[in-house]
Amino acid sequence: MGAGHAHRLYRHGHSPVHGLPPHTKLAATFAFVVVVVSTPREAMWAFGLYAVLLAAVARTARVPARFLLKRLLIEVPFVAFAVLMPFVAEGERVEVLGVSLSVGGLWGAWNVLAKGTLGVAASVLLASTTELRELLLGLQRLKLPPLLVQIASFMVRYGDVIADEMRRMRIARESRGFEAKGVRHWGVLAKSAGALFIRSYERGERVHLAMVSRGYAGTMPVIDEVTASRAQWTYALTLPLSALVVCLLGWTL
Amino acid sequence: MHVPDGFIDAPTSAVTGVVAATAVAVSLRGARRELDERTAPLAGLVAAFIFAVQMLNFPVAAGTSGHLLGGALAAILVGPYTGVLCVSVVLLMQGILFADGGLTALGVNITNMAIVTTVVAYAVFRLLVKVLPRGRRSITVASFAAALLSVPAAALAFTLMYAVGGTTDVSLGKVATAMVGVHVLIGLGEATITALTVGAVVAVRPDLVYGARDLRQRLSLRVNGELVDAPAAEPAPVAARPPRRIWAVGLVTSLVLAGFVSFYASANPDGLEKVAADHGIDKKAEDHAAADSPLADYGVKDITDARLSGGLAGVIGVGVTVVAGSAVFWAVRRRRTAGPADVSPASTSGA
16 A cells, blocks of 8 residues: 555654654554543643644654644634633633623633644644554554454545545536525535445445455454553553643642 | 533533443444444444534524524434444544534433434334334324424423533523424424424335334245235244343432432421421431441531532432342342252353
8 A cells, every 4th residue: 555545634744743643642642642632721831842842753653743733723713612602601701802701701712622622633743644544454453443443544545536426426416507596406416426326335345345245254454463561551651641640730739 | 502611510410421321232232233234334424424414514594594503304214222322422523523512411412402302203203113113104294293303301400400410690581482482393393394304214215213123025926826925933032131131221220319409309307207296206216326426317427518418328329229129139139049959041141
């Protein structure tokens, strides 16, 4: 499998973070997010420190800040939601620039914004330093049921194929003068979705037959067993452990 | 509707995580029954389909457009178990790869968008298909209703989680009205598109629609000029429900109830205690011999937080009960199997 199979979220590189075994990275990311979520929201400085920690990881991984910030845009819908919170929440109110805002709502908005942004940034770092296939191997190493990992790997492998098929159907519609303008055109789009389902399902049947004829008996052979040394685990877990220290400080101070 | 990190507090996220994991485990078994060894490629391709169809935008009016969520569609097209699996896998990959939905909120997201939508949609669908006359039109009507109800149901489930573990003090009425109100509208769009899509598939390949299996025509043979129904294939014997699963589901349920729901149980004395106290019956009642045990009065001794203490005591209680009960059961079964020489197959299969 050559370079064409890397997904567009992945950023090729040879940094120490890229080189870590995938399951250590997955575990570290997950532990980091759990620690961030359980930090009290009143400890504002703690979230600043978390951001610094993530920035340090991004620097080690040589992921440019622009790339990271651009990918953070996925959060925008929830930012809009968070901005609404101070206006609708209950409790004590405070005047800011002549607008009455709820104190609890302000804290809530801060809480969601800070924790959500840190969570998204951590996932973005994980996805941009780990190849898709590696991620799936890592999930398997972390004892996710093998069947679930297989389903996920088929979804990931064929996601682009199915999306391409959808794109070709769109081009076919458009080249026949179709333009979706409103509810009246839902019928046509739904027929395309139906055709897409039939094509996907039939492709699944063909893939299964092809696999059976190559000796598939329910499990996929693992060719490259990845193991992590103690040093690699320690290196990967530096991030959540230092975050844990910050979190404990946040609870006690 | 992807919930980010920090929106729901940590304990609630953990409980929904357990719920989601249990449901996915049950669905893995169920999907194997629905699809046998074709599970991996077929469920994977259907997951890819759901993933792609979520990118298909349906224009609503000038400028705005919506897209399909897919829970109801998956349930009707490939069956409830495979549907739960496919949507869960899509959510898992969206969380890890696209940072869409928080990693700690994965349990919340899977419970809401994969489990509640799929289960509600399939229940409504089956019910309507049973009630309505057999035919293609009923399938379309039933899919419409199923998808219409599944989206507000997920919004309600989210409101419930918010009530238990929300991090902001917004009044529940407001959250419920806003969520359900918006999602009824989204549900209308979802319902129309789902019904049209299911209709399109039923028209071409009715055999692929799991929910329309009953529509399949029986094979008829013309014998001496008369149409005779061909004998139906023998249905495969259904395996008995493995006791281990019932056991696991029961254990998880009681742990959740004891450790978590008991937070919200009334701390007031129960009816009997209340009557006793009112009428002075309990004056003479002596303290129970275990009153100074570390778990007395459903609380753990040195933990001052009443909720945490009650929950912990509940979990420990369930644990002790299960261990004691299993020990009794084990001892009884050992004696019974030791008597006659033959060992029952159930005990050899390690159930």
